[in-house]
Every structure is written in structure tokens, then in C-alpha cells.
Amino acid sequence: MSLEIKNLTHVYRNGVRALDDVTLEINGTFGLVGPNGAGKTTLMRILATLLRPTAGTARIHGVPLDRVMEIRGMLGYLPQNVDFYPTLSALETVEYFALLSHLTPRRDKLLQVLEQVGLAEAADRRVGGFSGGMKRRLGLAVALVHDPRVVIVDEPTSGLDPEGRLEVRRALGALGGDRTVLLSTHILPDVETTCSRMAVLHKGKIRFTGSPAELAARAKGRLLKVRLPREAIEKIERERAVVSIRYDGEQAVARVFWEGGEPPWPHAPAEPSLEDGYFYLLHREERIPAERS
Ligand SMILES: Nc1ncnc2c1ncn2[C@@H]1O[C@H](COP(=O)(O)OP(=O)(O)OP(=O)(O)O)[C@@H](O)[C@H]1O
Numbered sequence: 097m098s099l100e101i102k103n104l105t106h107v108y109r110n111g112v113r114a115l116d117d118v119t120l121e122i123n124g125t126f127g128l129v130g131p132n133g134a135g136k137t138t139l140m141r142i143l144a145t146l147l148r149p150t151a152g153t154a155r156i157h158g159v160p161l162d163r164v165m166e167i168r169g170m171l172g173y174l175p176q177n178v179d180f181y182p183t184l185s186a187l188e189t190v191e192y193f194a195l196l197s198h199l200t201p202r203r204d205k206l207l208q209v210l211e212q213v214g215l216a217e218a219a220d221r222r223v224g225g226f227s228g229g230m231k232r233r234l235g236l237a238v239a240l241v242h243d244p245r246v247v248i249v250d251e252p253t254s255g256l257d258p259e260g261r262l263e264v265r266r267a268l269g270a271l272g273g274d275r276t277v278l279l280s281t282h283i284l285p286d287v288e289t290t291c292s293r294m295a296v297l298h299k300g301k302i303r304f305t306g307s308p309a310e311l312a313a314r315a316k317g318r319l320l321k322v323r324l325p326r327e328a329i330e331k332i333e334r335e336r337a338v339v340s341i342r343y344d345g346e347q348a349v350a351r352v353f354w355e356g357g358e359p360p361w362p363h364a365p366a367e368p369s370l371e372d373g374y375f376y377l378l379h380r381e382e383r384i385p386a387e388r389s
């Protein structure tokens with residue numbers, strides 16, 4: 097295993113328990129998802145040795161986190177919010193961050209990392225004119241310059257348009273291979289296309305680990321497509337977990353979770369997506385009233 101996380105707990109000074117006994121094994125390209133405040137950034141900062149855990153341990157390729165310099169040498173980290181000097185070129189930016197890490201890479205090495213993230217053509221352009229997607233990819237290049245075996249990227253696709261997301265996804269895919277990539281995101285399709293395994297973090301606890309297909313399958317047989325007049329659908333929405341509604345004139349089609357006996361409306365089974373599986377996992381206790389049998 098490249099990343100072994102054991103019983104990791106983090107309590108901030110204000111008493112917030114951001115991680116609660118997290119145990120995870122990570123290899124390949126791995127997706128970490130969870131709502132705002134779930135603890136994703138906290139976990140990533142701990143792995144990047146920027147934050148010391150309250151309890152528990154983690155090893156990266158067998159090296160415990162307290163061997164800080166060794167860990168940093170193996171690891172590239174792209175934080176959730178990064179910005180760059182607008183007047184530097186892409187190449188100068190990567191060089192600047194490399195120098196901060198006491199590296200003095202040659203120009204061909206710098207060009208090579210820019211190539212890896214699809215920015216070779218833009219090497220001499222000023223970063224101030226870059227799109228959101230280009231800036232994220234530049235961040236990836238910065239994280240890659242010392243050729244780390246493990247890359248941790250915190251929400252690399254948030255706030256990007258579909259094209260920008262596609263570019264970043266492509267760059268992330270190209271990093272894979274024998275490297276381990278841990279990425280956090282709110283965008284489930286990004287996990288579906290990029291990651292073979294994933295975990296769901298919720299209120300500091302791991303609620304799921306497995307493949308995206310396995311998470312989608314959690315909702316299998318529990319999701320209905322219901323077509324009724326608008327008002328009837330709106331009534332259902334007030335009482336049950338409705339994933340989506342599409343209005344169609346006076347009619348509406350809803351995707352509704354249902355467990356237990358025969359539903360009181362005409363319905364057809366719906367094929368669950370990863371989003372449905374995620375929603376089911378996080379909300380079933382509070383929002384899906386099961387029929388008693
Ligand atoms: N420096 C801090 N001091 C105190 N509490 C913090 C600090 N950083 C985060 N928290 C709290 O810890 C919890 C986890 O936050 P974290 O940023 O790790 O979540 P996240 O999953 O990354 O959320 P998001 O999806 O919004 O980025 C939240 O309740 C947050 O308010």
C-alpha cells in the first residue's frame with residue numbers, strides 16, 4: 097500500500113472533531129468525497145505534514161509522517177486554494193516554487209512537467225492571463241516538479257467550467273500509472289471518470305470505501321421513476337427523499353427513493369448513478385422513511 101492511514105483523529109483547538117478514527121488504505125488514483133466540512137482538507141493537510149494529528153498514524157510507502165523531510169520528498173501537494181504571481185510565466189512559476197523547495201531543475205525538466213499537464217505551449221505566457229483550468233494544471237505542475245511518488249490534490253476541479261474540468265481530469269489521468277494520486281472533490285462524475293477506488297467522508301468518519309460502481313449499486317432497487325401531475329410530485333417531495341424532478345408541462349417526473357412495500361404511485365425502477373448512491377448513503381437515516389414490513 098502506498099498510503100496507510102490508521103485510526104487518525106484530529107480535534108482542532110476550538111473543539112471541532114474534524115477527523116474521527118479514520119482508517120484507509122490508498123493505492124492508484126483514489127477519490128475522497130464528502131460534504132463541506134467533512135474533513136477532507138484536514139486529512140490532506142495531515143498527510144502533507146502541515147498539520148499534526150491529535151491521534152493515530154499514517155505511513156507513506158512505509159515511512160511514518162513524523163519523518164517530515166522524507167515524506168515531503170515523496171509527496172506533491174496541491175492545496176484547495178492556490179494563486180500565482182500574475183506577472184510570472186508558467187515556466188518561471190514552476191521554477192520559483194521549485195527553488196522554494198531547494199530544487200534547481202533545468203529548463204528541460206521544467207518543460208517536461210508543464211508537458212505532463214498539457215501546458216508546454218503556454219510555458220512562456222504570463223500566468224495572469226490563464227483560465228481557471230490552466231491555473232489548476234499549473235498547480236499540478238508545481239506539485240510534480242520533484243517527481244513525487246504520491247500526489248495529493250484538494251478539489252482540483254471546483255469552480256471550473258466543463259471544458260476546464262475535462263482538461264484537469266485529463267492531466268490527472270496522465271499522472272496515474274505507477275504514481276498514487278489522492279484527490280478530493282464534490283464533483284462525483286470526476287471521481288467516476290478518474291478513480292478506481294474512492295471513500296466517502298462524513299462528519300470526520302469514513303462512511304464508504306470501494307469502487308464508484310459499488311457506491312452507485314447501494315441505491316439499486318431503491319430508486320423509482322415516478323410520473324404524476326405536478327402537484328402530486330410536489331407533495332411527494334415534501335415527504336420523501338426526491339433526487340431530481342423534471343417538469344414536463346402539467347406533468348412531472350421525479351426520481352424518488354423508496355424502500356419496503358409497494359409504492360402508492362405508478363412507477364418504474366430507475367438505474368442509480370454514483371450521485372444517487374452517494375445521496376442514499378448520506379441521507380437514508382434521516383430522509384428515507386422505510387415501510388415497516
Ligand atoms: N483551522 C481550523 N480551526 C478550527 N476548525 C477548523 C479549522 N479548519 C477546519 N476546521 C473545521 O473542521 C471541519 C473539517 O473541515 P475541512 O476543511 O477539513 O473540511 P472539508 O471536507 O475540506 O470541507 P470543504 O468541502 O468545504 O473544503 C469543519 O467543521 C471545519 O469548520
Ligand SMILES: [Mg+2]
Nearest residue numbers: 136137138176
Ligand atoms: Mg476542503
